[in-house]
Amino acid sequence: MLGKRNHSGSVPPNGKKKLRKRSTVELVPESEQIFQGKVFYYVPPDDKAQPRRIRINKAIKFGAAWTTELSLSTTHIVVDKTLTFKDVMTFLKLETLPSNIIMVSEDYPIDSIESRFLLDPKQKQYTVSGYQEMSKVERAAPPSPTMSEHASEDTAALKQPPSHSKELVHGSEIDDTSARVQISQPQNHDMDDHKKMIKLARSMEHIPINDEDDDQEDDIPPSRDQSDESGSDVEPRRPSSHNRPKSKRKGSRNLSFNQEGFTCMTGGTGITTDSNPNARTIEILQKMADYYVETKDHWRQSAYRKTIGVLRKQNTKISSYDEAIRLPTIGHRLALKIEEIVLTNGLRRLNDVVSDPRFHVLQTFMNIYCVGINQAWNWVQQGHTSLEDLKAHVSLTKNQQLGIEHYDEFLTRIPREEVTALGNFVRDAAVSIDPKVEVIIGGSYRRGASSSGDIDFILTKRSTTSSQELLEFLTSLTNHLTKVGFLVAALLTPSQTGSKWHGCCVLPGILKSIWRRIDFLLVPGSELGAALIYFTGDDIFNRSIRLLASKKGWRLNQRGLYKDVLRGPGRVRLNEGSLIEGADENKIFAALGVPWRPPEQRICN
Incomplete structure (x- = not known):
């Protein structure tokens, strides 16, 4: 049964405490908890494997309750990619799926979090392999409270067939051997058209399309100008046919680093010409970056914009994951997205976003002056759909009223x-x-x-x-x-x-x-x-030059460049440091060893 209190604050009627307590998970603001009121049952129903633990904690962070036993309150069964529908039903000892429960692949919660919306779980990419939609007549009644005796917290894990050399579910075996599940890989005929297209294209990737597609790559330094800013997406990694490349972990600021690999050392003009071989990829990535700007997701918008800046500098088309992952600032997930764009001429993640009508309402509200994402989300969740609706039914601040009155003017460039x-x-x-x-x-x-x-x-x-x-x-x-x-x-x-x-x-x-x-x-x-550096930007150039200063043991902000900066645990600053330069923009560049870049060459996205 579900626990006495879950992270969304709901209390099951039976009051019994069975829910795994995750007190260390810090919840996002309530207005951003897209899974509020949802109860997730993961298969396998444990968090022994780190990737699954990360996914579970992420769902909890956005309002979901996690249960290790199936019950009347369960809303979603979230299934490991390596499992089929038959595997899950065998494990749960069910003939049919209860009508009140939605079964989805492990991608569904992560994609919903990335979109900041509850996506449609019936989309093909979230269907568990082998699942066939049943009619209401064929669906079973809701489960009884004891239906998952064989899937309790103490016994919930899956065992691989002995013949498999590769572990598929990261788990151990079920204590009740009668409930043991044989795991098999999803068959090719169960993949959706999107996956088939990528699979086919990968099988032909050795065949050159034109002269520009040959394996000619620039000699890019492996150093990446970030420590706490990854060039890849920041949410948990999904399983992929590509293995994440090994990279050396950066040491402390006193260790050597490759200054030439920093974005500020080369700058950029922000111009994508029609002849750029990566123009289409850049166009689609820019739309995703714009979406994250709208939703105030600073980490992801920064990652996408860095990637765009890198692609603008390439003289050859980046056509595959392996080519993309070698480039500076591009991480695992963005490399996968680049490959998907090249192979399908689109991005499914973008299609999910633009097809959800709530996104367009949220976008409208966030464009009101003095309205942030939390306030906009509250209005969307309250059922408001237009500016006129807000004026008639919402108590607005003076600045918000002005923002609506001059809405179109403020959006005009x-x-x-x-x-x-x-x-x-x-x-x-x-x-x-x-x-x-x-x-x-x-x-x-x-x-x-x-x-x-x-x-x-x-x-x-x-x-x-x-x-x-x-x-x-x-x-x-x-x-x-x-x-x-x-x-x-x-x-x-x-x-x-x-x-x-x-x-x-x-x-x-x-x-x-x-x-x-x-x-x-x-x-x-x-x-x-x-101040001129700070208020000129762009933000990617600024982050790069500030991080370079930090690597040298210095500090750069809108007031000046400082040395001898002491920091304690958690990089808490213990002193102001000694001023090196603040008044002269050129001298700050020179002190850092960065070639002078006029403002028009500081556009790195």
Whole structure:
């Protein structure tokens, strides 16, 4: 039976404690618990094998309850890939699958977590091999509380046939030998069309398609510019026909490392030409990256964008897993996805995302100013489907109301010419107040982008050493710009120790002016160089150069480059360190041994 209390907080009516307690699993916020109210029974029903333990803990983290006994409360049977439907039914001693239980492959929970949605379990890729959909007449009644006596926690494991040399289920044997299950590999005729296509293509991969597909690979350094940032997806690995390549674990920062392998050493332009042999792969990966941007999944969006940056630099088409896994920053799962895109001209993961109507509603809500993924999820789960629905039935903050009122305007990209005109307006106003103050436009504009989502104005004065010295100037500037009709809304104003003003502006004198979002960032002259690196980006370039500093035992942030930084357990910083350079951007590059890269060459995605 299920335990007294599971991780979603539900209490079974019988009150008996049988559920495996996983107190060390930290749950995501309730609004993100997509498996809340779901009870998963895994087959094999134990967590002895580490891959299965990781998958179980991941499901618990997102709200699922894990039971080791089948009962009335069970909602899903999650089956190891190596098992067939017949294996599972034999193990459970069932003739037919109970009508209240859904049986899915082990991929279903992981894919749902990756999508942040409960996917349709009836999709073919989640069907357990050998399972045939039964009619309601053929389905059995819900199980009795004692139906899984042979699958208790103490006896729940599967044994391989003696003839198999390779372990398939990572388990041991069932104590009740009468319930022992013989495991067989899924037959080819049970694979879906997608798997058949990949299997066929792999069997022909030695045949060159054209001259560009021959085995010609660049000599890429094996070093990867990350320690805690993997170039691969971060969720548990799924079984694959490809073995994950062995790589040397990076040691401490005092050990030698390959600086030339860092992304910041080569930079990038962010341009994918039509002649790029990997253009189609990049196009699909970019759509996945955009999805993770929308869902605020910073780890995965970073992994996809790094991969895109690497593929842009390749002169030959990356056609297989083996070719992809050798490239810097590309990990196991992304290498599999690259191969899938090349072989099928698509990505099933992307198809799952775009076909779910809830994703489009979530995307709409997250595009509202001052609305994060947690709030957007709450609204989706409450049944709200549109902006009008929110205005009529939800208590919105002032900024959220403004975000809905100007929804389309805030989503409209700002042409470079308009950014320049807005910048000139601010610059003229700043000079009239204090001629020594400099106004620099950062972000994508400084990187040479043709359009921007918003505008970052860096306000600095060479003689200053603290942002507080500029607060009085900022107050005078915002008051003046409001009076002349340039600033139309203040969304965030700095406190006495703050350094940022956030709001909206329009270009005066223009009919039907579009509201634009802008930031004023106060930067003292002593920190200008470091701030320019930080507020120029892109984020992948910044992470790379900061990690390089860390490898040297230094620290780089928006205020400066520091040496002699001491850290304790868990990399907790024990001191500030000694400043090497903060005012001069070029000198920070030189100190780190990074070739100078103008902003337009810092686009690494």
